[in-house]
Every structure is written in structure tokens, then in C-alpha cells.
């Protein structure tokens with residue numbers, strides 16, 4: 001049976017970051033989402049951080065509505081469920097929510113959940129999101145020993161935090177680090193979890209990752225993809241990333 005291809009979810013945080021530097025409403029995150037979906041992206045991801053540095057509260061319903069007009073496309077909202085994420089989940093019931101253990105002012109996401117430390121407080125919010133029909137993904141470091149505990153709190157998927165891979169790509173450590181991600185993915189799948197991945201993935205490192213790590217269902221990519229789009233445009237950039245995914249399955 002051929003492995004199903006990895007879905008591409010475009011993270012629009014950095015479009016909002018530029019937009020917020022003037023009171024003109026451009027670049028539009030909704031227009032960016034529309035062009036990316038029309039170009040073949042499988043979904044849109046946003047991370048409405050409490051400080052509103054990029055994606056803001058009223059962006060989320062507008063994007064949710066737009067994604068709803070694209071059959072088969074998914075909306076993924078990321079955030080800390082103990083901060084402001086759950087208000088968006090309750091109101092909009094996105095296809096997926098990704099729980100990320102960031103502090104309110106954190107520079108960027110840089111670690112996953114800890115088990116057993118986080119299990120007790122995560123369980124009820126995971127159950128609430130799932131009761132609303134929302135798939136729950138937990139942002140996790142690539143640590144195989146934590147995957148069964150992630151499943152035990154009720155998560156549907158984990159998102160492997162790929163910054164350590166991005167840092168190792170192109171160095172002598174690349175294969176060793178890829179091996180650790182493949183082991184973490186297999187441990188997650190053995191526990192009954194789906195596997196997503198994200199953070200610092202780009203046009204150069206994406207194919208190698210997907211070739212080495214089995215069964216990745218979705219990659220969410222923002223910073224590098226939007227940076228590329230500044231040069232190539234949204235449509236050509238999305239198609240370039242889809243081609244990198246195709247190459248991993250060729």
C-alpha cells in the first residue's frame with residue numbers, strides 16, 4: 001500500500017506580523033490564505049498568541065470562514081490551551097487544534113509538553129476539544145518515551161517540534177537526528193497517534209525529513225514559506241513546497 005502524502009498547512013503568522021506594522025490592513029491574511037489554498041495547500045494554520053504580535057482575534061473567524069469555502073481544506077489553530085486558545089476552539093470548532101506550551105511573551109515556540117508533569121491539566125482540555133469534534137494535536141519534542149503518555153491524555157496526534165532537525169540539516173549530525181525523529185514517529189504511531197511536524201521546516205530540508213520520518217500526516221510551515229513568498233509569490237511558493245513533498249514520495 002503506498003503511503004499517503006503529507007498534507008501542507010500554511011502558517012500565516014508572519015503575514016499578520018507585517019500587516020500589524022501599519023493600520024492599512026495589508027498584506028491581508030485572508031487573501032494570503034485564499035491564494036495558498038487555490039494553489040493547492042491542504043490547510044491553514046495560525047497561532048493567535050495572547051500578545052497579538054501577529055495573528056489577532058478577529059483574524060481567526062475570518063480565516064475559519066474562508067477555509068470552510070474550500071472543500072477538504074483544514075483549519076488548524078495553535079496555542080496554549082490555558083491562555084487564549086480554547087475561546088477560539090469553542091467558538092469556531094476548527095478541524096484541528098494544536099496545543100503548544102508557550103508562555104505568553106515567548107519569542108517563539110521552542111519546546112513540547114512534558115509528561116507526566118502536564119498530564120493532569122491537559123486531560124480535561126483535550127477531552128473538551130475532542131467533545132467539540134476538534135482533532136487534538138500536542139506539540140512535542142521528538143522523545144519516543146513520551147508518546148504513550150500523550151495518547152493517554154486523549155490526543156489524536158502529536159506535532160513533532162522540528163527545530164533540532166532544521167539546525168542539524170546539512171551537517172554531519174543530520175542522519176543521527178533524523179533517526180531520532182523516525183523513532184519518535186514510530187513510537188507515536190505504535191501508541192495510536194497520528195504524526196504532524198513543524199517549526200523551521202523549509203524548501204531545502206523538507207524532502208529529506210519526509211523521506212526519513214515515516215507516516216507524517218501534516219507539516220505546518222510558516223516562517224520560511226512566507227519568506228520565500230516574498231521573493232516568489234504565494235502561488236509559486238506553495239507549489240514549490242508541494243513539489244518538495246511529492247519528491248519525498250516519488
Ligand SMILES: CC(=O)[C@@H](O)[C@H](O)COP(=O)(O)O
Nearest residue numbers: 013047078100108109198199
Ligand atoms: C508551534 C510552532 O512551532 C509554530 O507553529 C508557531 O506558530 C511559531 O510561532 P511564531 O510564528 O510566533 O514564531
Ligand SMILES: NCC(=O)COP(=O)(O)O
Nearest residue numbers: 011198199200220222223
Ligand atoms: N507548527 C509549526 C508551524 O505552524 C510553523 O512553524 P514555522 O514554519 O513558522 O517555524
